[in-house]
Amino acid sequence: MASESSKVASLRDIAEETGVSIRTVRRALEGTGSTSAEARERVTEVAERLGYRPNLVARALRTGRTMEVGAVLGEVSELHMTKLRAFEERLREAGYSLFVLFGRRDRSGADPTRQVLDRLVQRAPMGVAFFGGLDLDMTEAIRETEAAGLPYMLLDHRGESGDVIGIRREEGVYEAIHYLARSGRRTIAYFGTDDRTRLDGYERAMAELGREPIIVINPEADPADLEPLLALQPRPDALQVSSDVLALKVLAQLHERGIAVPREIAVIGFDDRELTALSWPALTTLAQPNRDVGRTAAEVLLSKMGGDEPPAGGWSQRLPMRLVVRESA
Amino acid sequence: MASESSKVASLRDIAEETGVSIRTVRRALEGTGSTSAEARERVTEVAERLGYRPNLVARALRTGRTMEVGAVLGEVSELHMTKLRAFEERLREAGYSLFVLFGRRDRSGADPTRQVLDRLVQRAPMGVAFFGGLDLDMTEAIRETEAAGLPYMLLDHRGESGDVIGIRREEGVYEAIHYLARSGRRTIAYFGTDDRTRLDGYERAMAELGREPIIVINPEADPADLEPLLALQPRPDALQVSSDVLALKVLAQLHERGIAVPREIAVIGFDDRELTALSWPALTTLAQPNRDVGRTAAEVLLSKMGGDEPPAGGWSQRLPMRLVVRESA
């Protein structure tokens, strides 16, 4: 069955069938350069009939350009899949194909960096993208990638180095806090991980508002840790939480205690996970510009692959977040 | 910079450096066949020093085997990304690379089938996978894929034809209804889309229980449509909802009306979306075996690509769902 696959037509097949040279077939098909009308007509007719498609592998070998880009994926979430889609669609427009590799620890817990990079480099892509949430040693990954002469781009990485399309987290939280203040909230607290950029945004806004910051670091969102916050006098009437996942846990805790959201306490999340629009009440949150991150990363990578000089500020960019106001704040 | 990429070493480079023929280099590197110890030693040393990696493009051209598999992706969700990861990891073990293409309508609304298939076929993969939620004309897609002699596999497709790794939805819902009955629920209703397989499972279980089915078809989950259900005498004390997204909307509606979940009404969702574990109350739901679907699809595709004969029942398989009991039922 599969082995019966009829042989695909090559330029030579068309040349033999039409009686002209392979060189002429190419020019006729390409449309560039001059060809006699008669040759062109016969060639296109035969190519059509034989269902000719150029063999990309042969072309890649000859030109040294595989027209492939490799993406290393980490975390599984619709956020990253949205970035991936925008990234792939932009690359496809430019004639590139995207192959993917998941770079995470397997059961054994062994560092996958070597294996993933070997695979990546061996496939000889023209560029590489590293998505977020990877289990890789990124310093080594970037070094290896550059050593192999491969242009690369990071999408939304936390690390401090490398060319990255990032997100303005600090600014996002800063604006959310101001929104809460404008909505009349008096006592605004921060709850969640100790991610520096989020805290910076929170602290900057609170300083501008002339208010004392109230920060509870609690990466696990252990319900018990909400207690000290709720025991404060006056009790906070607004919470900026460091992620949507955590915010949903907080909502459940507030419901358990019979505290009304947003009447008694307003809650703002972070990420805009798809399902948070359906929580009760619907979560107000900071949306990551996933499509923009994907598309911009493709754009910049295309530029690097094209040999462009980096712009004055370097290749990195940081894109703004968007406050999505729903019901919880 | 990128253009400065040092040339990669080829077999010929190693041959010249060591003074043996290219043929000998290959045998020494491969380890198969016999080679003089001396030749093997020198060759491996030089290969190591030059950082030799076989050029996969050249190999593909020569052998006619690209060692690539193409995946066409549709819906963006962590469910599909989980399938994709399992699929890719299994293929990678077997030496294949996976490239991806998103097949969905663009703004213009034009049918993407042609464009996506052209890209796919042109890349000359050795196999193809179609993921769920595609905007493609699948009948044409399968026909074209087979016409090109490409083994393919569908992952969790609703269509009635084609080789597919599917999910036993009917059985999943059937078991959920029995679980509700065992938990002492008297009046169990179905709410959601008119998907036949889910309804079949619901109706089969209800028939076995000797109870009258109560079905409200409401794909949009318009809140108002919950009214007739809640007005029934006796009022349902359990709801099987057709998806987690819909179930979350239902939860919010019940909260709005002050109806306690699960005390007054139990709710079971469908899909096990990541964030439903965090709803209030945490949603009991039917989990899709995403990793298994991905891995099994890879396994079967590998088998098809290897030219195996189809098993007696055909290539298709349907995998069981798992009831994840949390708080809502």
Place this chain on the structure above:
DNA sequence: CTGAAAGCGCTTACAG
């Protein structure tokens, strides 16, 4: 145990 050579299907100077 080893070498010389053909060929996968393109693209690209080079000649006429």
Place this chain on the structure above:
DNA sequence: CTGAAAGCGCTTACAG
């Protein structure tokens, strides 16, 4: 306007 030929880096009979 067209043709003959080289070569990308492999793999694979074929000879010795």
